[in-house]
Amino acid sequence: MRLLSWTEVAERALATLSKQERESGAVYLDETEIAAGTELALDAHRVISTGPSALVFVDPTPSVNWGHACRYLLVDRQTREVQSILAQFPPFLRGAPPTLRLIWKGENAPDWAMAVRR
Numbered sequence: 001m002r003l004l005s006w007t008e009v010a011e012r013a014l015a016t017l018s019k020q021e022r023e024s025g026a027v028y029l030d031e032t033e034i035a036a037g038t039e040l041a042l043d044a045h046r047v048i049s050t051g052p053s054a055l056v057f058v059d060p061t062p063s064v065n066w067g068h069a070c071r072y073l074l075v076d077r078q079t080r081e082v083q084s085i086l087a088q089f090p091p092f093l094r095g096a097p098p099t100l101r102l103i104w105k106g107e108n109a110p111d112w113a114m115a116v117r118r
Contacts, residue, residue, distance in 0.1 A: 003052060003077040006031050010103045012082055013056040013073050026062040026114055027104035030055045030097065042072045043087035051078040057091050062113035090115065
């Protein structure tokens, strides 16, 4: 089975957004492939990827500082399954990796609150 492209991963992730996330949120895709069986520390959660995967971060309120409700999406690039993990903190507390890109900015989300540019 063909792996999802990064564009297809982004489409799968954006299809999961709530109305509020779509209007006011920011969504980031880390374009580093996660190998099957990799254990990830996502905020207070430990998750193991079941297949070659991609990590997406959904921030519903990017203008709020410090910890607040957010979520991670683990997108299996082979099975196309999307796992949502509730969290309180972003993946870029110590800076954004160069592989992280902004794939969605809601029309009500301020430009200054974006961690990286498109």
